[in-house]
Amino acid sequence: MQAPDGREASDDIDPDQQPRRLQDCRRCGLWRDATQPVAGAGKRSARIMLVGEQPGDKEDLAGQPFVGPAGALLDRALQAAGVPREAVYVTNAVKHFKWQARGKRRMHKTPAQREIEACHYWLEDELRAVRPRVVVALGATALRSVMQAKPPALKAVLGRALEHDGMAVIAAYHPSFALRAPDTQARRRAFEAIVQALERAARL
Numbered sequence: 021m022q023a024p025d026g027r028e029a030s031d032d033i034d035p036d037q038q039p040r041r042l043q044d045c046r047r048c049g050l051w052r053d054a055t056q057p058v059a060g061a062g063k064r065s066a067r068i069m070l071v072g073e074q075p076g077d078k079e080d081l082a083g084q085p086f087v088g089p090a091g092a093l094l095d096r097a098l099q100a101a102g103v104p105r106e107a108v109y110v111t112n113a114v115k116h117f118k119w120q121a122r123g124k125r126r127m128h129k130t131p132a133q134r135e136i137e138a139c140h141y142w143l144e145d146e147l148r149a150v151r152p153r154v155v156v157a158l159g160a161t162a163l164r165s166v167m168q169a170k171p172p173a174l175k176a177v178l179g180r181a182l183e184h185d186g187m188a189v190i191a192a193y194h195p196s197f198a199l200r201a202p203d204t205q206a207r208r209r210a211f212e213a214i215v216q217a218l219e220r221a222a223r224l
């Protein structure tokens with residue numbers, strides 16, 4: 021595809037780029053439509069790292085992870101599990117908001133595998149810096165990014181502690197799944213499962 025000035029739209033992407041600052045990342049094209057990259061937040065000394073999928077509309081504007089509706093649900097789940105948010109490091113597998121316009125709204129679009137892979141560069145950086153004992157992978161994208169080669173299906177490992185690279189990895193539903201499940205019961209069950217995963221992480 022050609023940009024209006026004649027250059028190829030992908031000319032400014034370099035999957036092999038090794039940027040030092042997230043703001044300079046051009047490893048995939050998601051930076052173009054996002055307001056800003058959203059880095060992880062929390063203490064470097066955190067024993068638990070929570071990994072989501074990607075920033076949403078609110079996070080893209082605020083520059084902070086999990087501050088929108090999914091973040092509010094996550095906060096309630098952390099509270100129910102007795103885990104203070106200040107005690108965990110919260111981040112995403114993909115650092116830019118991927119969206120498509122629907123009228124005036126920016127609707128979430130699931131990141132592609134190549135975008136998850138490109139952004140793993142930053143997750144690895146965070147894992148090296150924080151060295152968590154436990155990673156809670158919130159949803160399939162996070163699980164894929166954390167586990168890398170041959171990630172298991174989310175459903176098959178939900179709530180279980182897997183050993184990976186010297187850390188325990190616990191797979192949980194993504195908070196948005198608990199928000200969007202079709203009925204009250206399903207939403208409650210998904211919420212409870214997230215709480216249990218967080219409780220398990222705190223025990224390890």
Ligand code: URA
Pocket residue numbers: 072073074075076079084085086087088090091112196
């Ligand atoms: N969903 C995510 O996966 N991450 C966020 O930061 C917000 C919503």
